[in-house]
Amino acid sequence: MAQGHRVDTEAPGIALPAWRRLVDGLREAVAIVDEDDVIAVLNPAATTLHPALRPGTPLTTPARRQALGDGWTACYLDTPAGWDRAFLDEALNRLASATDRADTLKAVVELALAHLADQCAVIVPAPRGRVEWWYGAKGTTEVVRARTTRQSAGLVTGLLDVLDGAVPHAVFGRESTPDLPVDFGEPGHAHAVPLVKGGTSLGALVVVRRVPGGPFTAAEIDAIRRYGDHAARALEAAIRHGEQSRVVDVLRADLLPKPLPDVPGTLLATAYHPAARRAEVGGDFYDVHLREDGSATFVLGDVCGNGLEAAVHSGRVRRSLHTLLLVEQRPAHLLYLLNAALVAAGSKLFTTLVVGTLVQADDGGLHLTLASGGHPPPMLLHAGGTVEEVVARGGIVGVLTDVRFQETTVTVKPGETLLLYSDGITEARAESNREELFGEERLQAVLAECTGQRADATIDTVRRAVFDWLGPSEHDDITLLAVQAVPSG
Known part of the structure; x- marks a missing residue:
């Protein structure tokens, strides 16, 4: 541990645990560091936006600073490129209001295109050993739906592992992207995460950045993963709502x-x-x-x-x-x-x-x-x-x-x-x-x-x-x- 790191010691007027309680509720990412610039406190927003930061390690991220006294400093951390917290708030609100499965899948693609990537696809299981693709690209006005066999999806190395929830993510290089079994636009850098809810894999989210945009950064990959969590919850709710609606329709038909x-x-x-x-x-x-x-x-x-x-x-x-x-x-x-x-x-x-x-x-x-x-x-x-x-x-x-x-x-x-x-x-x-x-x-x-x-x-x-x-x-x-x-x- 770095010299001078003091966890949960008291500063004049306010103890460090009190500072922790104060900053925990802030939407902005905040770290409290000691006089040696060693992190003592990270609020939840900072942990989400900067997963590499840990208490007890030096702060290396750019930040706006404010002295708290007795050697303590509050550091308001910059938001990483590609990580827009307002986007996840918007995604949460929009996806929470979607109750139809098709509308939910379209919304997942549209939100990703607006904030995360140049191209996006959601791949979900379909009957008779097939998979269903919902995909789109920036500059288009329509999310397209198509079906292929699982074997076709397997042409992309590692994609089936993501689809089945066997791995937490997969990165596809330039050479793999053209093998996607749909017209997925120009080759580029692709990243996929599973859509998992309650231990059940519901599908996969694939986002693509066209060359020469460069690979996704660690912060962007974290944003994709968290967006995938939102998408999985929304998709699971839409599927459940659809099943309940079908049951109600069957029962209602007997009562009409x-x-x-x-x-x-x-x-x-x-x-x-x-x-x-x-x-x-x-x-x-x-x-x-x-x-x-x-x-x-x-x-x-x-x-x-x-x-x-x-x-x-x-x-x-x-x-x-x-x-x-x-x-x-x-x-x-x-x-x-x-x-x-x-x-x-x-x-x-x-x-x-x-x-x-x-x-x-x-x-x-x-x-x-x-x-x-x-x-x-x-x-x-x-x-x-x-x-x-x-x-x-x-x-x-x-x-x-x-x-x-x-x-x-x-x-x-x-x-x-x-x-x-x-x-x-x-x-x-x-x-x-x-x-x-x-x-x-x-x-x-x-x-x-x-x-x-x-x-x-x-x-x-x-x-x-x-x-x-x-x-x-x-x-x-x-x-x-x-x-x-x-x-x-």
Whole structure:
């Protein structure tokens, strides 16, 4: 150790450990040296920017100096060429905001071209023993994607070792660069580092400096390595996000309503607007099940609550109904069986719903049999413009063992429409007065205006009236199902 080196001794007024605490939080690289210019303290920024410096060794790096007293001096170190701390801050911010894998890979290349190199490539594993290249060069506006075999990547000596995370870095001389299996521009000096996160190699980062720029300095190589750490974290997060998104998409697809079937003699139309718009699913649901004889069972329901928990439960209810329809088609009996199944499964959320069967009549109308489990009664729009509530008594489904359901029958003449709806319609709150609800009477008045309209136009009229009432305000799940006997003529 050099003469005069004094670690953690005290200077008048402030002890050396206190100076350490003061400089540790500085973004600028700072070293504290003694009267012999031997380093006593290095803050984290100095350790990052100047990895060759060590406490107990003489300071040889250019610095701006400030005397601290008693022989101690604070040295504000120059930033090495090629090592831009602001760049890593920018990289961290930009990469942290990227959640898509392709966007992340493009950003890694673009940031490297802007601050580190003349050319850059990120090489990542691809299916069937191939590797995927994302690469670009200064002066171009596009990051190009290509695929090659691992054997082609192996033409560059040491690259596969970096790609597999077997070595911490590799330097490619002028003679190796032209062997890159893509059009990687003019030959030059290349440096590669693995992209490793959690002990798993995700790929490799290759940066190239064109001749006559000269080889990368030690500080620049350190910057590349640290940038690679940022890139690996961002890529791992993007991959994980992508996997989670794919799982969510698969689950969501099972929860979304299925397309409406073509039912003989019947026009069907729906509107479906979950409260959790980003999730695209909610507690409301509808289904229409067509049988081989041309008859059908239809259902519209509402699980207590909204969001993903309600959506998952609505999926459970829909699957249960679909299974029960194999052995029972009578609406009230279906509700008894559904209630028993949900209670036995330990359901903690109640459901309201209307179940109906339809059979085409000889005159072109529809014979409907309905049962309700605590749901708002459907509304029947007659040809003359009057609106009638179709009431079927019944309790909520899924939480009580002792519950009763009744059936009611109704005939829908050609051109008439039965409207099923969730309480998100009638309980929609006015934009101008959040205490005022849309209500049944307003719904009946809007429905009366739809006289003579086809089913899809009726749904659109009611939907627009409700959203005009709501304005931009939040709302509960909103669902509509129109069952219309095909108009004569």
